[in-house]
Amino acid sequence: MALTEERSADLDIARIRKDFPILERTVERKPLVYLDSAATSQKPNQVIDAEADFYRNHNANAHRGIYMLAEEATELYEQARAKLARFIGAPRPESVVFTRGTTESTNLVAHAWARKVLREDDEILLSQLEHHSNIVPWQLAARDTGAVLRYLPITDDGQLDLSDLGSLLTEKTKLLAISGMSNSLGTLPPVRELADAAHAVGSLVLVDGAQLVPHVPVDVTELDCDFLTISGHKMLGPTASGGLYAKVEHLEAMDPFLGGGHMISEVFPEYSTWNEVPYKFEAGTMNIAQEVALGTAVGYLEGLGMDAVRKHEEEITAYAIERLLDAGARVFGPTDVSVRGGAVSFWYHDIHPHDLATVLNEEGVAIRAGHHCNQLVMRWFGVPATARASFYVYNTNDEVDALAEALAKAKRVFGG
Amino acid sequence: MALDEIYKEVILDHYKNPRNKREMPGAVLRCSKNNPLCGDEITVYVNEDTGTVTDVSFVGQGCSISQSSASMMTETVAGKTRDEVKERIGAFRGMMAGEVEADEDAFGELVALKGVVKYPVRVKCAVLAWDVLQDALAAQGEAEGSAPH
Numbered sequence: 001m002a003l004t005e006e007r008s009a010d011l012d013i014a015r016i017r018k019d020f021p022i023l024e025r026t027v028e029r030k031p032l033v034y035l036d037s038a039a040t041s042q043k044p045n046q047v048i049d050a051e052a053d054f055y056r057n058h059n060a061n062a063h064r065g066i067y068m069l070a071e072e073a074t075e076l077y078e079q080a081r082a083k084l085a086r087f088i089g090a091p092r093p094e095s096v097v098f099t100r101g102t103t104e105s106t107n108l109v110a111h112a113w114a115r116k117v118l119r120e121d122d123e124i125l126l127s128q129l130e131h132h133s134n135i136v137p138w139q140l141a142a143r144d145t146g147a148v149l150r151y152l153p154i155t156d157d158g159q160l161d162l163s164d165l166g167s168l169l170t171e172k173t174k175l176l177a178i179s180g181m182s183n184s185l186g187t188l189p190p191v192r193e194l195a196d197a198a199h200a201v202g203s204l205v206l207v208d209g210a211q212l213v214p215h216v217p218v219d220v221t222e223l224d225c226d227f228l229t230i231s232g233h234k235m236l237g238p239t240a241s242g243g244l245y246a247k248v249e250h251l252e253a254m255d256p257f258l259g260g261g262h263m264i265s266e267v268f269p270e271y272s273t274w275n276e277v278p279y280k281f282e283a284g285t286m287n288i289a290q291e292v293a294l295g296t297a298v299g300y301l302e303g304l305g306m307d308a309v310r311k312h313e314e315e316i317t318a319y320a321i322e323r324l325l326d327a328g329a330r331v332f333g334p335t336d337v338s339v340r341g342g343a344v345s346f347w348y349h350d351i352h353p354h355d356l357a358t359v360l361n362e363e364g365v366a367i368r369a370g371h372h373c374n375q376l377v378m379r380w381f382g383v384p385a386t387a388r389a390s391f392y393v394y395n396t397n398d399e400v401d402a403l404a405e406a407l408a409k410a411k412r413v414f415g416g
Numbered sequence: 417m418a419l420d421e422i423y424k425e426v427i428l429d430h431y432k433n434p435r436n437k438r439e440m441p442g443a444v445l446r447c448s449k450n451n452p453l454c455g456d457e458i459t460v461y462v463n464e465d466t467g468t469v470t471d472v473s474f475v476g477q478g479c480s481i482s483q484s485s486a487s488m489m490t491e492t493v494a495g496k497t498r499d500e501v502k503e504r505i506g507a508f509r510g511m512m513a514g515e516v517e518a519d520e521d522a523f524g525e526l527v528a529l530k531g532v533v534k535y536p537v538r539v540k541c542a543v544l545a546w547d548v549l550q551d552a553l554a555a556q557g558e559a560e561g562s563a564p565h
Contacts, residue, residue, distance in 0.1 A: 352479035354541060370453055384456050384477060414428065414480070 010308030017394050019044035019300075030364030033399045038183050038211060038343040038390035039368055040233045043297075050296035051238055054289040062288050063262055063279070077288050080295030081243075081278075087298045088209075088228060089219030090245050096230075097251070097278040098291050101242035102210040103133040105229035106177075108244055108281060109206060110137035112254040113227075114175065120146030123172040125203070127152035127160055128380060129182045129189070132373040134208045138177060147174070154380060158185035158333035165197060173203040180212025180228075184374040184388060185333030186317070186340035188216070195224045204250070210234060214392070215313055215341050217306035220245055235301060236393075237294035240287045251277040258283040301393075309393055313342040316391045316400065320344055323404045332381055342391035345372070348407055351414050353387040359413055363406035365399075426528040430484035435491050436473040437483075443473075447552035451544050453537065456482055460548040464556075469493055469501050474545055481529070481538050486545030488526050498553065505550050512539050 017023050020042050025032050034042060054076065060069035062077040078093070085093040099105045114124070124138050128151050135149075142149050150168050153161045169176065176198040181188050191212075195205040206227035212218060213228070214235035220228055227250070232241030246254075256263055256274055260283030265273040274280040301309065314337045324331050324346050332345040348356055353369035360367055368388040371378045378384060389403055440446075440461035450457040458476035462469055472490040477483075489508075493501045510516030511523060511530060518530035532538050 354479035354481070354538065358535060358538060415432075 011304060011312045011393060013312070013394065013396055016044075016304070017396075019046065020394050021045060021048075023394060027364040027366070028362050030362075031402075033363075033365040033402045035365060035367050035389040035391065035395065035399065035403060037214075037234070037392035037395070038372075038388065040239070041214065041236050041392050042394065043236055043238070044300055046300055047236055047238065047293045047297045051289045051293035054292045059289070061285055073288060076292045076295075077286070080291045080298075083295040083298045084230065084243055085245070087218075087302065088213065088230070088245055089221050091221065092248060094276075094278050095245055095248050095251065097244045097246070097281040098286055099229075099242050099244050099281075100240045100287065101231040101233065102208060102229040103137075105227075105242065105244035106133055106206070106208070107137045108257045109227050109229075109246070110141040112257045112281070113204075113250065114138070114141040114147070115144055116255050118142075118145040118147040118174055121172065122147045122174045123150050123170070124148070125150050125152065125169055125173050125176045125178075125198075127178055127189070128154045128376045129158070129160065129179050129185065129187055129374075130177070130376065131179065131183050131208065131210065132375070133210075134177055134179060134206075135376070138175075148172075151376075152178075154187075154377070157335070158182065158187050158377070159339065160187070160189050160194075162190075162194075165194075169197055169201055169203065171201050173198065173201055175204050175206060177206040177208065179208045180210075180218075181215065181341045181343070182333065182374075182377070183211050183343055184345045184372040184377050184386065186343040186345075187333055188212075188339050188341060191223050191225065199224070211341060211343065214301075216310050226250055232290065232294040232297065235294075236297035238287075238290040241290035241294035243291075244281075248277060251281070254281075256280050256283070260284040304393060312393060313391055314338070316395055316397060317342040317344060319397050320389060320391065320400045320403070323400055324348075324407075327404055327407055329407070332377075332386060343388060344390065345386040345388045347383060347386055349411055349414070351410055353385045355414065356387045356407070356410050359410040360403070360406045363402065363409060365403055365406045367403070424528040424531075426488075426525050427480055427484040430487040430525075431480040434474075434483055434487040436471075436494075437475060437487065438473050439475055440471065440473045443471075445552040445556050447548045447555060448476075449544065449548045449551065451478070451482070451540055453540060456541070456544065458482065458486060458545050458548055460486070460545060460552055462549070462552050462556075464498070468495065468497050470495070472549070474548075478544070479538075479541055481532055482541040482544045485526075485529055485542045488524075488529075489545050489549065492524065492526065493549070501549070502553065505546050508546055509543060512542050 058072045060073040062074045082093040085096045155161045198205045204226040207225040209228045210231040228245040230243045233239040263283040318337045329346040329348045334340040357369035443461035445462035448459040456478035461473045463471040474486045511518045514533045
């Protein structure tokens, strides 16, 4: 696909695309148009090479051996932690626990914090926007503790309806667990405002950063959240990389999550004592090569500049929404790009999203069709599923045009 | 395999003008199921008379593959004995698994769905109604001798 000039002055998209080898492949003899970065991002050569380089040249278990390779592995692993901490504005590297991603991070808090702290009739406040991974762990914790789940509703344009915040967020609330960016609607909730309100009633705040951290500049001290979950594979890193940021005092007060090697200080027949934070939460051999490569992904994004990333995505999302609306699509979620990110759910001329995705695939265009692990959102809008296009640093307006052309073809096929 | 092999006229025809898409009050058998991937749900109704499936209908929403497959299913199994219906279900599954040669003599219009075989995820859409029909018949088998509800 020929690249035309991009409106973002800051990101050199043509140069960025050269870093992503998968973008050179074809699908059905057409150039791949990858519009599913909200599900997982593609990986630049730098990240792929970093993971391979770890295995080729530095592979050993981290925090175990005292030979040189083991020292190198440990150093690379800890450097990655420091990079990730710096990337999200965390004051100390030890406030970042490596995990397999946001789902594991949320479950870690649901086990190690919620089950220890919550009592009957305590409340966890979620929102109707939440991904299943920020609902189900709390349902399980509530079942075990007698705590109660409450939900912030959403408005017709997919923003949080805060009109009843005062009655939903009370001194009973022990945790506000809220999406930083909706994975289906793109909505950017006012996290800092909510965090202040939650702290005012003594509640802690967990921000689901799966979609936020890859796409928006994040500073945990500015957000003032207690927990932030991080998905590596959605921010150019390998699958099974990611982390949990938590204020260190919370990590110190929490129980361990998984028991096993390295998370202990001493083991006796009847009991054990725990390693220091964050190692208390890193049982067994971790995804060392993946976290190391996540550190490289963080460096790549820092090199682009997260402000430039955000600017590019605002522009391409605005263009995509404009094209979709012009084509007669129903776009779910806010249309103002200042309050939303680049995940755009839509319904096109009554063509079922599955049918749409299959026809688009024939044109090389990869979009997501389904409920996006967002059944509360789907139910709210009265649809079983939506089609979703989502954008990242390598996407161009030409690709939005390819999407629009493929949609027109789908309309011809289905006569919608 | 080209797009038009999947969305043949017959699929679009059954999608846009589904046959036997109606509730069936007083049906002997009724069963519902959803496709967890997309949230589509389908309900199948069956009436029987002395071991013969006399009427099959369905309601629900879904993609062109699941809806057209359900529509064609209702036509192909009506008037067949319970054993013949089970055989049809098995044969259709075989075709969608790519194990059975999909010839028009054996499958009639359902042959139009053979192009879906190349999309494993969509195969679930195609067999959804057939799964529900099979569950309905199995539930009836277990309740043999008891009064229908």
